[in-house]
Amino acid sequence: MSAVAPQPEILAAFEAAKGFMPVEEGLALYAAAREAAALGLPLLEVGTYCGRSTILLADAAREAGTVAVTVDHHRGSEEQQPGWDYHDPETVDPGTGLMDTLPAFRRTLYRAGLEEHVIAVVGRSPQVAKAWGGPVGLVFVDGGHTDEHATNDYEGWAPRIAEGGLLVIHDVFPDPVDEFTGQAPYRVYLRALASGAFGEVSATGSLRVLRREGPGI
DSSP, rough: HHHHHOHHHHHHHHHHHOOOOOOHHHHHHHHHHHHHHOOOSSEEEOOTSSSSSHHHHHHEEEETTTOEEEEEOOOOOOOGGSSTTOGGGGOOOTTSBOOOHHHHHHHHHHHHHHGGEEEEEOOOHHHHHHHHOOEEEEEESSSOOSHHHHHHHHHGGGGGGEEEEEEEEOOOSSTTOOOSSHHHHHHHHHHHHHHHSSEEEEEEEEEEEEEEEESSS
């Protein structure tokens, strides 16, 4: 996959947004998104959080004249709840006492000037996947890190990836010593490779990019 980078203002917006993706992985995601966007199909993200990675997908979609779709219930995944290392008190809604990352996400897109290139779906990934009707050029799996959630994301969305489209999985840690939230994404990655439906394109940090090479999941 050829090296490609967003404009400086897009990269600055990415770095300024709340989130956990390093720049190196963000650039790999952006390159994958630019390539997949050439298919003319939506780019779909599972796990919005505050929109850090959405910026990159949206900019790639804008360049290609397509759209980025991002799916999240915005109540935070397991490791983001109170008492966990990745909890951010600023994301708690004082009115409910629950996490609500939707306002931060909307501010992120507004500041990046990318609101019109994103469809934000507020809901649970498996439910949204069941209601989704068409193919996508890219699926970026970056939602819950339990085996249940990661498996549901894969089984719900991987079948939607068009021929030649890309499956991108974040937080893939082959060595348990390196991981911080569980190895479920790694197991999904191994399953995708073992299926014969996907072949690996690149590995950058904990980000894996795979291409659909055959039917199934």
